[in-house]
Amino acid sequence: MNIRHLTFRLLQVYVAVVRSGSMSEAARLLHLTQPTVSQQLKRLAEAVGEPLLESRHGRLVPTEAGSELYRASREVLGRFADFDDYLTALRGGERGRFSIALVNTAQYVLPRLLGPFSQAHPEVDVTVHIGNRRQMLTRFERQDDDLYVFSHPPSLAHAVAGRFLRNPLVAVAPHGHALADRERVTMRELLGERFLLREPGSATRMLFESWLQEQGLSLGATLQMASNEAIRVGVAAGLGLAVLSEHVLPPEHPDLVILPVAGLPIESHWQFIVRRDRRLSHAALGFLRFAEGHLAECVEPRFLCNEIDGLLAGLGEAGA
């Protein structure tokens, strides 16, 4: 059997003929002429190298080889129909896989979106990578993921971004701190205290430091801890003060106070970033669409800042 010149079309025609038991009938069903079907069948029989049909009492019935070919054809066409369904699901974003890389702080909030999304699209596999800004930048450079969440995007030369959530950085002090009751505090007043800082690769630290620089200030004693949690607990325990994303604070935080420092909160935003030079998986696109539609239900209104539509538009233009 010469498989080289076997087409799926040929099998479709063959199946139609076997089913209807007649070439003319099959031709009608397929919107072809009878000679076309006749010739296709001839080609198919040649490819197989064996007669496929014989005329019994005016009906065409498959020979032995023909029966087996019919079985094989149906299986094969069925398999590709399944594949087609798979593609449809893939394209609809109902199935598939994508990975998203988050800077540390965003992990406090992204599950609120990913949870409902996963529930709505159980067939989509999501992989979440978490690390500090520097680690995420590496992943971004290597194009490891479909989506990235940064507060300040890296170079947008090969990417598009869309903000979706406010990320205010506030100064926190332990409950009962001397300045906690003041209506207004200046940063300068706090410089004498020890500050707990994230590690150098962290976005939170970077933002805080560049803000300080703008103000012409620099910190005194510092203590470095590579985790927002550790810092929050450290501040509560009286180790010092810190500037943290408000998202890091639990809804109720009786052991901490937010100091009303002038110039704070530092206003930043998280953004979804998508590389333009990497094809975005349908599933990831589906997630962005979902986020755009359901963001308001998933986060507190005061943080809301839905500019994902702009990102989607930017992608559309890139994809076109």
Place this chain on the structure above:
Amino acid sequence: MNIRHLTFRLLQVYVAVVRSGSMSEAARLLHLTQPTVSQQLKRLAEAVGEPLLESRHGRLVPTEAGSELYRASREVLGRFADFDDYLTALRGGERGRFSIALVNTAQYVLPRLLGPFSQAHPEVDVTVHIGNRRQMLTRFERQDDDLYVFSHPPSLAHAVAGRFLRNPLVAVAPHGHALADRERVTMRELLGERFLLREPGSATRMLFESWLQEQGLSLGATLQMASNEAIRVGVAAGLGLAVLSEHVLPPEHPDLVILPVAGLPIESHWQFIVRRDRRLSHAALGFLRFAEGHLAECVEPRFLCNEIDGLLAGLGEAGA
């Protein structure tokens, strides 16, 4: 996805590329040039409507859609490889089906061939139809079967024949019959006795009657029985005489004697008959070949008359 222009060849190329992770490598394996492979893949991706491969660290790896296509392709190609095996077996006569139609008398001998054949080719289904000559002729006209066994073939306009076994018709009488000891008996001497005859459609009867006619003789009293067995038992019981195929007699038959009638035995031969206007199944052809090779082992030498090679030759010329 447009399945119309999907070729098995395309899938083969695709599978080779996915397996090797490189187009150039696949091209070498398939004895093609790299641009050819590149272009084929492009066509395939177009047919699918989705990117299939992406370059990761210098290797081509399938996208999601590509992975699924790879799975589908392998299944489909595997299915057709199986089909190919099936064809091979079919062509080798190792598998398949055929039907053979026997005149009654031949049933005493054909199992000796069919038994060993079935043992050697357990995957071949054989259907045996048995009836008298007239019934077999009807089947022959309707082209119901692959092979027919007649003693005298019908018109050979659309068929070829090959003798394979002598079928002598002898006169039998009960043990102790008055003429049993004579060295020579003429038919005329027997006409006074009652003869047990098969039914009119029978070949045995036809042969006997036409022999009688040649001799210018006609029978007196007759008794008709539609079974060789019944006639044999009837003769033994003294109901009368009969002319029967020697094959009908058991190896030992103490209750019967063969009368040495002048002009008997009537020499006839069984033949395999194959219609020339019906494609002969590989299995049936395999059986004929088997019969040609093993006939001598399966029947008594005195009946042997292997002219099947002529039949096979006749088929070859028709098939070419």
Place this chain on the structure above:
DNA sequence: TCTGGTAATAGATGATTCTCTATGTAGTGC
């Protein structure tokens, strides 16, 4: 024996495919 339906063949044509060579482009690794 005519008639109707069905399959096969012939002949034609535009589209598609297959495959090549030659050349361009883009990552990878040093």
Place this chain on the structure above:
DNA sequence: GCACTACATAGAGAATCATCTATTACCAGA
């Protein structure tokens, strides 16, 4: 930045395909 390898594109010729119309051949039933 350079060399190397691998993929992409262009262009071209031969082959094959898909499909049609028109005709022929065959078979079964009236």
